Amino acid sequence: MVLYITYMEILIRAGDELPIYRQVMNQITEALAVGRIHPGDKLPSHRNLAEQLVIAPLTVKKAYDELESLGFLETQRGRGTFVCLKLPRLKMAEQRDQIAAAARKLLSLAYMVGLDFRDAVAILKKVENEMLQGAPSAVRGTADKEDQ
Amino acid sequence: MVLYITYMEILIRAGDELPIYRQVMNQITEALAVGRIHPGDKLPSHRNLAEQLVIAPLTVKKAYDELESLGFLETQRGRGTFVCLKLPRLKMAEQRDQIAAAARKLLSLAYMVGLDFRDAVAILKKVENEMLQGAPSAVRGTADKEDQ
Amino acid sequence: MVLYITYMEILIRAGDELPIYRQVMNQITEALAVGRIHPGDKLPSHRNLAEQLVIAPLTVKKAYDELESLGFLETQRGRGTFVCLKLPRLKMAEQRDQIAAAARKLLSLAYMVGLDFRDAVAILKKVENEMLQGAPSAVRGTADKEDQ
Amino acid sequence: MVLYITYMEILIRAGDELPIYRQVMNQITEALAVGRIHPGDKLPSHRNLAEQLVIAPLTVKKAYDELESLGFLETQRGRGTFVCLKLPRLKMAEQRDQIAAAARKLLSLAYMVGLDFRDAVAILKKVENEMLQGAPSAVRGTADKEDQ
DNA sequence: GTGGTCTAGACCACC
DNA sequence: GTGGTCTAGACCACG
Numbered sequence: 001m002v003l004y005i006t007y008m009e010i011l012i013r014a015g016d017e018l019p020i021y022r023q024v025m026n027q028i029t030e031a032l033a034v035g036r037i038h039p040g041d042k043l044p045s046h047r048n049l050a051e052q053l054v055i056a057p058l059t060v061k062k063a064y065d066e067l068e069s070l071g072f073l074e075t076q077r078g079r080g081t082f083v084c085l086k087l088p089r090l091k092m093a094e095q096r097d098q099i100a101a102a103a104r105k106l107l108s109l110a111y112m113v114g115l116d117f118r119d120a121v122a123i124l125k126k127v128e129n130e131m132l133q134g135a136p137s138a139v140r141g142t143a144d145k146e147d148q
Numbered sequence: 149m150v151l152y153i154t155y156m157e158i159l160i161r162a163g164d165e166l167p168i169y170r171q172v173m174n175q176i177t178e179a180l181a182v183g184r185i186h187p188g189d190k191l192p193s194h195r196n197l198a199e200q201l202v203i204a205p206l207t208v209k210k211a212y213d214e215l216e217s218l219g220f221l222e223t224q225r226g227r228g229t230f231v232c233l234k235l236p237r238l239k240m241a242e243q244r245d246q247i248a249a250a251a252r253k254l255l256s257l258a259y260m261v262g263l264d265f266r267d268a269v270a271i272l273k274k275v276e277n278e279m280l281q282g283a284p285s286a287v288r289g290t291a292d293k294e295d296q
Numbered sequence: 297m298v299l300y301i302t303y304m305e306i307l308i309r310a311g312d313e314l315p316i317y318r319q320v321m322n323q324i325t326e327a328l329a330v331g332r333i334h335p336g337d338k339l340p341s342h343r344n345l346a347e348q349l350v351i352a353p354l355t356v357k358k359a360y361d362e363l364e365s366l367g368f369l370e371t372q373r374g375r376g377t378f379v380c381l382k383l384p385r386l387k388m389a390e391q392r393d394q395i396a397a398a399a400r401k402l403l404s405l406a407y408m409v410g411l412d413f414r415d416a417v418a419i420l421k422k423v424e425n426e427m428l429q430g431a432p433s434a435v436r437g438t439a440d441k442e443d444q
Numbered sequence: 445m446v447l448y449i450t451y452m453e454i455l456i457r458a459g460d461e462l463p464i465y466r467q468v469m470n471q472i473t474e475a476l477a478v479g480r481i482h483p484g485d486k487l488p489s490h491r492n493l494a495e496q497l498v499i500a501p502l503t504v505k506k507a508y509d510e511l512e513s514l515g516f517l518e519t520q521r522g523r524g525t526f527v528c529l530k531l532p533r534l535k536m537a538e539q540r541d542q543i544a545a546a547a548r549k550l551l552s553l554a555y556m557v558g559l560d561f562r563d564a565v566a567i568l569k570k571v572e573n574e575m576l577q578g579a580p581s582a583v584r585g586t587a588d589k590e591d592q
Numbered sequence: 593g594t595g596g597t598c599t600a601g602a603c604c605a606c607c
Numbered sequence: 608g609t610g611g612t613c614t615a616g617a618c619c620a621c622g
Contacts, residue, residue, distance in 0.1 A: 014372070015370060015372070019373060019620075019621060019622090020621085020622085021621080021622090029256065029260065030252065030256040032260070033255075033256040033257075033259035033260040034255075034256060034259060055622095056622065058622065059621090059622065062621090062622090089261070095257075095261050098257050099254065099257045099258055099261075099271055100271065100275055102250060102253045102254035102257055103254055103271055103272045103275040104178060104275055104279060105174075105250045105253070105254075106247065106250035106251055106253075106254055106272070107181075107272065107275060107276055107279060108174075108177060108178040108181040108182065108279070109181075109243075109246055109247045109250055110247060111181035111182060112177070112180070112181040113237075113238065113243050113247075117272075117273070117276055120272065121269055121272065123247055123248065123251050124251050124254070124255065124265075124268065124269065124272070125265070127248055127251040127252055127255060128255055128265055131252060131255060131256070167596075167597055167598085168597080168598075169597080169598090193608075193609060193610075194609090194610075195608090195609085195610090196608095203598085203599090204598060204599050204600065204601095205599095205600090205601095206598075206599075206600090207597085207598065207599085209610085209611090210597090210598095212610095217362075217365045222459065223609090223610060223611095224458070224459070224606095224607090224609085224610080225463060225605075225606050225607075225609070225610055225611075226605080226606035226607035226608080226609050226610065227606085227607070227609065227610085228608090228609060228610080229609090229610080315611075315612055315613085316612080316613075317612080317613090322549075322552075325552060325556070326548060326552040328556070329551075329552035329553075329555035329556040330551075330552065330555060341593075341594060341595075342594090342595075343593090343594085343595090344593095344594095351613085351614090352613060352614050352615065352616095353614095353615090353616095354613075354614075354615090355612080355613065355614085357595085357596090358612090358613095360595095371594090371595065371596095372594090372595080372621095372622090373594070373595055373596075373620075373621050373622075374593080374594050374595065374620080374621035374622040375594065375595085375621085375622065376593090376594060376595080377594090377595080385557075386557070391553075391557050394553055395550065395553045395554060395557075395567055396567070396571055398546060398549045398550035398553055399550055399567050399568050399571040400474065400571055400575060401546045401549070401550075402543065402546035402547055402549075402550055402568070403477075403478075403568065403571060403572055403575060404473065404474040404477040404478060404575070405477070405539075405542050405543045405546055406543055407477035407478060408473065408476070408477040409533070409539050409543075413568075413569070413572055416568065417565055417568065419543055419544065419547050420547045420550070420551065420561075420564065420565065420568070421561070423544055423547040423548055423551060424551055424561055427548060427551060427552070463605075463606060463607090464606090464607090465606080465607090500607065502607070503606090503607070506606090506607090593621105593622095594620100594621075594622080595619105595620085595621080595622105596618100596619080596620075596621095597617100597618085597619080597620100598616105598617080598618085598619100599615105599616085599617075599618105600614105600615100600616100601613105601614085601615100602612100602613080602614080603611100603612085603613085603614105604610105604611080604612080604613100605609100605610085605611075605612100606608105606609075606610080606611095607608095607609080607610105
């Protein structure tokens with residue numbers, strides 16, 4: 001079922017060390033990974049999303065552009081921005097590195113506060129549940145069929 | 149047992165999105181979390197470590213400075229840089245946030261390449277083993293600690 | 297009223313025992329204490345201030361960085377450096393210690409040149425007047441603050 | 445009355461930003477300013493004082509040397525270190541600058557925690573009382589008269 | 593134009 | 608030899 005996404009569950013932290021456009025990118029790819037949005041879905045326009053997030057339109061535009069150049073999004077002039085039907089695959093090496101880095105980070109944070117491996121897994125489980133909840137507001141897709 | 153750390157297992161990836169001084173910081177705090185270095189240990193001088201890593205001394209210095217202002221390291225003029233005897237504790241709220249963020253990152257990366265929860269845990273286990281291996285070269289501490 | 301500070305009343309004494317970046321830090325916190333600058337104000341860029349003071353940009357940057365890690369300033373990439381809306385509070389013990397140390401210093405210097413307590417208070421009064429005078433050049437803030 | 449000072453009320457803070465030898469210098473000149481030690485008094489040997497303070501003898505030596513070159517102390521080979529009978533006077537300009545700087549520091553610290561001028565004066569008064577109390581252990585001088 | 597990072601030196605102060 | 612400071616550039620990323 002293809003959706004018109006009208007509201008994205010994105011949280012911007014202004015003072016964060018991660019630039020705003022990266023926060024937007026990350027949360028869009030996370031939503032994708034978790035299945036809150038799907039291939040073919042239509043994202044809000046960059047101006048619209050910028051308004052929702054109370055940030056500069058150019059910043060959202062940059063996030064969309066980056067995601068487009070990475071192969072996650074596809075912009076159709078005059079129609080809007082869509083999630084690509086065929087999502088890109090990272091190279092195996094990059095995948096491994098990134099996942100391993102995230103794992104190291106999680107473990108060292110956990111160890112530093114006295115948790116052990118089992119605790120870390122428990123947290124992971126809890127976070128998984130959170131991620132699966134909460135879906136974006138959407139209306140049924142009425143777009144032409146040629147872009148599906 | 150307090151050690152003079154003479155060699156740090158630190159890997160710099162030049163093109164990484166993380167700045168070099170942050171890579172150094174992260175790997176020092178990881179070494180701490182995992183127990184490869186301990187409170188009271190003496191780290192190599194920033195010049196020395198810079199030489200080992202083939203980067204500019206100021207870059208290592210910046211990493212040490214940040215870690216000092218975070219309460220992990222302590223520098224003594226003319227004597228060297230040491231791991232604080234009393235390590236800082238994050239507030240509970242910050243702890244939870246940071247750990248949860250790391251967990252989200254790990255899961256979304258895993259999902260994005262088609263892995264499931266069990267796979268993620270398996271990776272976590274593998275990474276744990278890697279982190280526990282490899283200890284820095286060191287000599288037994290012979291310093292008098294009474295003037296610290 | 298939030299201001300764009302364009303000129304800071306900062307005097308650098310090159311040969312001073314206090315390093316330049318500390319002189320900058322001190323005079324910024326003094327300006328804050330005395331009300332010459334306020335929470336939310338935008339400071340000149342570190343390059344700009346460095347030009348005004350005829351010192352290296354990195355030196356001002358270091359002062360800003362330290363003040364940021366102390367919680368006085370906040371930097372936003374591409375936007376500038378601002379006085380924090382919520383200024384940090386020292387712990388009572390630290391406060392007392394620092395103030396007492398400053399008082400000791402003042403008195404011992406005064407005594408050493410033959411002044412007495414009343415003289416010291418008179419000097420204190422005179423210095424207070426100096427500190428309250430002189431405000432930085434500034435223009436009215438026109439920035440939208442909603443994205444901070 | 446000339447004294448043999450056998451114990452100095454000196455507190456060393458190892459991690460302080462002020463180098464140790466400066467802490468020693470400052471506290472000796474403060475003791476002088478406040479009248480806890482007097483011209484002609486014999487200070488403990490640098491080794492002895494170093495032992496009391498649990499710091500390196502060379503560090504105390506450096507403090508004594510500096511104070512000697514400033515005209516506060518006088519070392520007599522084989523006899524010991526004495527407070528000069530004729531204490532040096534700083535140049536007027538230096539005096540004014542240093543005292544004013546101390547006053548600025550005191551006021552800005554006080555302002556920053558919400559105190560006003562009267563509070564600052566009250567603190568000053570309290571500190572004065574503390575400084576006048578506490579005298580160094582000493583025995584009556586039995587030294588030859590030629591150095592008095 | 594802003595901050596963020598980095599380099600490759602230099603000189604000094606400390607212990 | 609250690610850390611502390613400073614310079615005078617450079618290039619990049621952000622908004």
